[in-house]
Amino acid sequence: MLAFSFRALSVEGHLAKGLLEYEPQDEERDAEQKEDTPEQHDSEQLGGSDMMNMTSMEKSISSSDILAISMSGLARPLKSRVLQVVATLARRPDEDDAESDDGMMLHDDFEEEGAIVRSRITHLYEICGLLLFYKSAAEKAIQKLDKSPDDSTDDGDVDTDDLNPLIACLIHCIREATNGYEASTRAYGAMFTQLSSITGDTEASQAQSMLSLIAEVRLSSPGFSIDVNCPEECRTILSMEWVTETLTEAALSRCSSLDDVLALKDSVRAAEKAGLSSTAANKLDESIGEKENMLIDLLVEKETKKVMELCGLASIAEAWHLWQHQQVPSGENESERIIMSAYVGLSQDQVEEGIKDFYASLYSPPLPSLETKVKDPLLRKKARAKIAAVIGRVYGDLHQCITSSSDGGYDDVSFLAHTPEQVKTLFSA
Numbered sequence: 001m002l003a004f005s006f007r008a009l010s011v012e013g014h015l016a017k018g019l020l021e022y023e024p025q026d027e028e029r030d031a032e033q034k035e036d037t038p039e040q041h042d043s044e045q046l047g048g049s050d051m052m053n054m055t056s057m058e059k060s061i062s063s064s065d066i067l068a069i070s071m072s073g074l075a076r077p078l079k080s081r082v083l084q085v086v087a088t089l090a091r092r093p094d095e096d097d098a099e100s101d102d103g104m105m106l107h108d109d110f111e112e113e114g115a116i117v118r119s120r121i122t123h124l125y126e127i128c129g130l131l132l133f134y135k136s137a138a139e140k141a142i143q144k145l146d147k148s149p150d151d152s153t154d155d156g157d158v159d160t161d162d163l164n165p166l167i168a169c170l171i172h173c174i175r176e177a178t179n180g181y182e183a184s185t186r187a188y189g190a191m192f193t194q195l196s197s198i199t200g201d202t203e204a205s206q207a208q209s210m211l212s213l214i215a216e217v218r219l220s221s222p223g224f225s226i227d228v229n230c231p232e233e234c235r236t237i238l239s240m241e242w243v244t245e246t247l248t249e250a251a252l253s254r255c256s257s258l259d260d261v262l263a264l265k266d267s268v269r270a271a272e273k274a275g276l277s278s279t280a281a282n283k284l285d286e287s288i289g290e291k292e293n294m295l296i297d298l299l300v301e302k303e304t305k306k307v308m309e310l311c312g313l314a315s316i317a318e319a320w321h322l323w324q325h326q327q328v329p330s331g332e333n334e335s336e337r338i339i340m341s342a343y344v345g346l347s348q349d350q351v352e353e354g355i356k357d358f359y360a361s362l363y364s365p366p367l368p369s370l371e372t373k374v375k376d377p378l379l380r381k382k383a384r385a386k387i388a389a390v391i392g393r394v395y396g397d398l399h400q401c402i403t404s405s406s407d408g409g410y411d412d413v414s415f416l417a418h419t420p421e422q423v424k425t426l427f428s429a
Contacts, residue, residue: 003134071165087180113199129224175234202260205260207251214274244271252287262375268285299373303370308394340409365426367387389428392424
């Protein structure tokens with residue numbers, strides 16, 4: 001219907017312009033070459049002036065006015081049909097049947113609800129792009145209609161909303177389609193948890209799927225070209241910045257794994273190729289990076305406990321932390337301070353046995369591979385490095401306290417065969 005309307009506008013525009021510029025040729029006038037008498041000359045002057053007045057009155061209407069009148073009958077059915085499609089696509093899947101009133105199949109009974117919603121949002125965005133394209137094309141056609149052949153300058157965009165009902169119809173449809181697209185996108189973000197429980201897909205993967213589809217539509221649709229004028233109230237909603245920030249923020253708060261963070265990073269990269277500004281991309285990267293660091297810290301904390309159990313350092317490290325919390329601050333009451341070797345779990349034999357087991361693990365450090373928990377090799381390497389650093393720091397604190405005469409209280413410290421720097425090197429190798 002949009003293509004038909006634009007063709008009709010072009011045809012009617014040529015007809016309107018031809019009606020006003022048509023000048024019949026008087027072939028008999030040159031053949032007669034008769035001399036005019038003064039009376040005839042005066043009468044012809046009077047008649048000519050009347051004809052000029054009549055012609056000027058007739059030509060007071062422009063070709064754009066004629067085109068507006070001729071296109072007024074097409075605008076109403078076009079708007080009715082477009083708004084009907086927009087309203088159908090903007091409904092939730094549970095609010096309609098598999099088939100609409102006009103016989104159009106909305107979705108397959110076996111299709112997953114999230115895929116249905118993504119398909120509808122994509123179609124709404126495509127409709128917005130088509131409307132923008134045909135609005136721009138119609139405006140350019142009308143601007144050329146009244147331009148004289150000698151006028152080579154471009155006066156810029158002309159406010160044709162009140163002159164041509166077809167363009168006014170397209171602008172109204174753009175606003176309604178944008179509102180439907182905005183509402184559907186926000187509703188999709190609010191459904192992340194519900195859809196995740198049904199399909200098993202994470203919130204981040206759902207956001208990534210939606211952003212990938214929007215990016216493809218934006219790259220393929222001529223309506224989102226930079227030279228197409230978009231209504232001011234719709235420009236923000238139809239931008240890549242709005243949809244990327246909306247879906248990323250909705251999914252980021254529910255991210256529970258590093259793979260989810262990686263999926264959001266890929267989404268931002270895809271959106272950046274489709275027009276997302278560098279400023280918005282950097283802002284989103286910072287938010288995603290903060291979430292990534294938090295998840296890495298949680299993973300490192302969990303895996304470090306397992307590694308310390310495997311290398312024999314967990315028992316004395318736990319006892320050492322309890323001893324640290326119960327220590328009296330230096331300078332307050334030195335008589336109440338407890339030396340390390342006198343605390344439960346930190347005796348000479350217990351510490352020697354724990355350190356001996358730890359040294360045995362240095363030949364093959366029990367660092368986890370994390371392949372099932374983190375798919376990105378760089379993130380795996382980063383998490384493993386942090387685990388090794390935590391183990392090295394724990395050993396360094398124990399080594400310092402054991403060798404300290406004021407805090408350790410051990411008679412023999414010869415069981416400490418490695419310095420903290422050596423342990424860090426061996427454990428991270």
